[in-house]
Amino acid sequence: MSQVGALHAAVDPVESPLTPESWGKLGMWIFLAGDAMSFGALLAGYGALRYGSADWPLPSSVLGVGLTAFMTFLLICSSVTMVLALAAIQRGDQQGLRRFLSLTVLGGLLFLGLQAYEWTHLIHEGLTLTGNPFGAVLFGTTFFIITGFHGAHVTGGVIYLSCYLVQALRKRLDRGSANAIEIAALYWHFVDLVWILVFTFVYLL
Amino acid sequence: MTSTHKQPNYIGVFWWLLALTILEVGAIFLPIARLLIGILLVGMAMSKAALVAMYFMHLKFERRTMGWIAITPLVLCVLLVFALLPDLSATPHRSTARPQAPVAPH
Numbered sequence: 001m002s003q004v005g006a007l008h009a010a011v012d013p014v015e016s017p018l019t020p021e022s023w024g025k026l027g028m029w030i031f032l033a034g035d036a037m038s039f040g041a042l043l044a045g046y047g048a049l050r051y052g053s054a055d056w057p058l059p060s061s062v063l064g065v066g067l068t069a070f071m072t073f074l075l076i077c078s079s080v081t082m083v084l085a086l087a088a089i090q091r092g093d094q095q096g097l098r099r100f101l102s103l104t105v106l107g108g109l110l111f112l113g114l115q116a117y118e119w120t121h122l123i124h125e126g127l128t129l130t131g132n133p134f135g136a137v138l139f140g141t142t143f144f145i146i147t148g149f150h151g152a153h154v155t156g157g158v159i160y161l162s163c164y165l166v167q168a169l170r171k172r173l174d175r176g177s178a179n180a181i182e183i184a185a186l187y188w189h190f191v192d193l194v195w196i197l198v199f200t201f202v203y204l205l
Numbered sequence: 206m207t208s209t210h211k212q213p214n215y216i217g218v219f220w221w222l223l224a225l226t227i228l229e230v231g232a233i234f235l236p237i238a239r240l241l242i243g244i245l246l247v248g249m250a251m252s253k254a255a256l257v258a259m260y261f262m263h264l265k266f267e268r269r270t271m272g273w274i275a276i277t278p279l280v281l282c283v284l285l286v287f288a289l290l291p292d293l294s295a296t297p298h299r300s301t302a303r304p305q306a307p308v309a310p311h
Contacts, residue, residue, distance in 0.1 A: 048293055073223065076219060129271045190262070196257065
């Protein structure tokens with residue numbers, strides 16, 4: 001064995017400062033940190049553009065705050081059902097996993113449906129990527145880019161969770177699958193967390 | 206998360222998130238300065254994000270290294286805002302073109 005190999009073999013994986021149990025989970029956290037930077041850059045850019053504009057409309061007077069507050073509520077509910085799905089598979093409760101995972105996917109689909117409704121309504125009112133009757137042109141551009149980027153993440157999450165739901169319905173998941181479900185749950189909670197920030201910065205502020 | 210730690214009170218966290226969301230929506234109608242409303246909203250949004258990360262994403266029960274990974278983008282975003290400050294100090298502009306003042310003939 002080479003000297004490097006001998007050194008690595010001497011490190012007990014359990015004592016690793018990075019991850020005690022799951023490299024997959026560590027990988028997901030690193031991916032989410034990178035993704036958070038993308039959203040952070042979009043929101044910081046939004047702030048700079050808005051601050052530099054003299055005719056930026058007040059978002060709460062143009063966008064439907066009531067509807068998006070309900071969408072926030074939906075995503076929070078789907079996060080709760082996701083943790084309950086994880087808790088179920090950790091107990092070996094397959095029926096609970098199926099029930100809560102279905103509700104989580106349903107929450108994501110409802111969110112996407114409401115976002116499509118919101119976009120359609122706003123486009124009919126004249127809010128587009130290239131212009132709008134409310135003020136600054138970039139108001140529409142930033143709105144669609146930020147909410148669209150988040151919507152793409154929700155779509156990805158729904159597909160991701162649906163793959164596990166299909167496996168759960170085929171009874172292919174058991175207590176040993178808890179780590180994989182937890183990694184998927186991390187992604188779903190991140191989507192919820194980002195929406196909390198988008199809701200505040202794009203709709204309420 | 207390890208399966209060895211005690212499971213958090215998920216429903217309790219849900220009620221907190223719901224209450225903060227309702228307070229956020231109510232805050233935009235408060236008859237106070239926009240700056241104060243902004244500070245309130247950002248504070249509540251950060252609290253909600255922290256609740257999701259700590260309890261739903263189980264960061265509270267993870268090793269500290271995971272916490273460092275999670276906090277890194279936040280630090281970088283704060284640095285990004287500072288990097289954008291020179292642009293923020295520019296004069297606010299209107300996106301629609303306004304008529305130019307006639308140029309005096311030489």
